[in-house]
Amino acid sequence: xxxxRLLAVALTCCWWPQGSQGKTLxxxxxxxxxxxxxxxxxxxxxxxxxxxxxxxxxxxxxxxxGKEAKLYxxxxxxxLKLQQSSHGYSCSEKLSKAQLTMTMNQTEHNLTVxxxxxxxxxxxFYADKYTCQDDKENSQVExxxxxxVLLNPDAEGNPFDxxxxxESGLHEFFFLLVLVYFVIACIYAQSLWQAIKKGGPMxxxxxxxxxxxxxxxxxxxxxxxxxxSYSKDGIGVPFMGSLAEFFDIASQIQMLYLLLxxxxxxxxxxxxxxxxxxxxxxxxxxxxxxxxxxxxxxSVLLLWEQFEDTSHxxxxxHHNLAGILLIVLRICLALSLGCGxxxxxxxxxxxLKREFYITFAKGCILWFLCHPVLAxxxxxxxxxxxxxxxxxxxILCQSVSMVILYRLFLSHSLYxxxxxxxxxxxxxxxSSGHKSxxxx
Numbered sequence: 001x002x003x004x005r006l007l008a009v010a011l012t013c014c015w016w017p018q019g020s021q022g023k024t025l026x027x028x029x030x031x032x033x034x035x036x037x038x039x040x041x042x043x044x045x046x047x048x049x050x051x052x053x054x055x056x057x058x059x060x061x062x063x064x065x066g067k068e069a070k071l072y073x074x075x076x077x078x079x080l081k082l083q084q085s086s087h088g089y090s091c092s093e094k095l096s097k098a099q100l101t102m103t104m105n106q107t108e109h110n111l112t113v114x115x116x117x118x119x120x121x122x123x124x125f126y127a128d129k130y131t132c133q134d135d136k137e138n139s140q141v142e143x144x145x146x147x148x149v150l151l152n153p154d155a156e157g158n159p160f161d162x163x164x165x166x167e168s169g170l171h172e173f174f175f176l177l178v179l180v181y182f183v184i185a186c187i188y189a190q191s192l193w194q195a196i197k198k199g200g201p202m203x204x205x206x207x208x209x210x211x212x213x214x215x216x217x218x219x220x221x222x223x224x225x226x227x228x229s230y231s232k233d234g235i236g237v238p239f240m241g242s243l244a245e246f247f248d249i250a251s252q253i254q255m256l257y258l259l260l261x262x263x264x265x266x267x268x269x270x271x272x273x274x275x276x277x278x279x280x281x282x283x284x285x286x287x288x289x290x291x292x293x294x295x296x297x298x299s300v301l302l303l304w305e306q307f308e309d310t311s312h313x314x315x316x317x318h319h320n321l322a323g324i325l326l327i328v329l330r331i332c333l334a335l336s337l338g339c340g341x342x343x344x345x346x347x348x349x350x351x352l353k354r355e356f357y358i359t360f361a362k363g364c365i366l367w368f369l370c371h372p373v374l375a376x377x378x379x380x381x382x383x384x385x386x387x388x389x390x391x392x393x394x395i396l397c398q399s400v401s402m403v404i405l406y407r408l409f410l411s412h413s414l415y416x417x418x419x420x421x422x423x424x425x426x427x428x429x430x431s432s433g434h435k436s437x438x439x440x
Contacts, residue, residue: 027145070101074123
């Protein structure tokens with residue numbers, strides 16, 4: 001299983017997709033690209049307030065004037081209506097319906113986007129006099145290098161905020177999260193390290209759980225560094241954004257590994273052990289096969305989803321197939337675990353063991369179900385709020401889940417009692433004993 005986790009992490013590291021470049025955009029206005037797509041899509045941004053600003057800088061003014069270069073801004077909903085319309089608008093008719101237009105005939109252009117009643121996504125397109133022509137030979141002209149800065153008004157109403165409406169508040173959230181991790185580390189790091197060094201029945205669990213916690217803390221720190229830089233230049237540190245997502249995926253794999261190990265009888269076994277060796281790794285080909293399949297499935301789905309959506313957020317709105325399959329997988333794991341634990345709790349007479357199973361179920365079900373539940377709840381929010389609701393909600397819920405599991409496994413007497421004396425283990429158990437049978 002350790003080799004499996006290393007393989008999954010290696011795949012994640014080697015095939016990590018590059019993220020977007022933030023809201024300071026650099027590139028070239030291309031007549032060929034504009035003609036091929038009836039308008040070259042430059043980017044999109046969620047403007048809000050009355051004094052949002054789009055600033056464009058170009059160097060080759062003569063070429064821009066000769067091509068009659070223009071920028072067209074469409075509200076996302078209006079652009080979608082144009083694309084889905086049955087009227088069959090021509091290229092020029094579509095461009096004429098832009099909410100805002102900017103003619104580029106100077107080195108620097110500033111366009112104020114005002115009177116926005118609620119935050120909306122705007123698409124920015126480039127087009128020129130060749131865009132709607134059929135003759136592609138005329139469009140083989142020099143491209144125009146540009147730098148575009150998209151800004152929202154800050155608290156004082158000045159257009160200095162690089163964050164879109166959907167990203168506002170994340171910088172402050174990750175700062176507070178890193179601060180909480182730092183304070184907790186100062187208070188509990190020494191005692192936790194002593195508990196891990198001491199060994200005992202909870203040794204392996206604490207090691208894996210602590211590794212997952214460190215990965216989550218690393219993800220929060222990388223996100224904070226990225227957003228701190230992003231707040232100044234609109235670009236940030238894309239590598240740190242990708243590193244944050246890598247740490248989060250590695251943490252998800254670690255936690256799945258831990259919960260599967262517990263549920264499948266590798267650390268809590270059904271067979272009675274002696275008091276001197278109450279815990280042993282007890283994997284069988286069947287249990288190993290199930291664990292390998294589930295962990296690899298989640299790893300592939302996580303990587304697939306990241307390739308589909310390269311924005312720097314660890315949690316997404318699940319608009320693609322990979323995201324939907326991830327939700328289904330988590331729901332299935334939570335239901336299997338919950339059903340098995342319910343059967344055990346209903347027949348368990350020991351109050352101590354019932355308390356252990358109930359607490360363990362709370363931690364695991366919260367970990368698996370928080371993401372699907374928040375993805376469903378986010379539907380009632382506006383489009384620009386959904387990613388924030390999912391991102392902040394999942395991080396907080398999974399942090400609570402980790403606290404529950406830490407308190408459970410650091411309660412030495414309770415865990416020792418269940419792991420060493422119980423003849424009935426958690427669900428999905430497949431033990432190597434001949435008289436054992438799986439519980440689902």
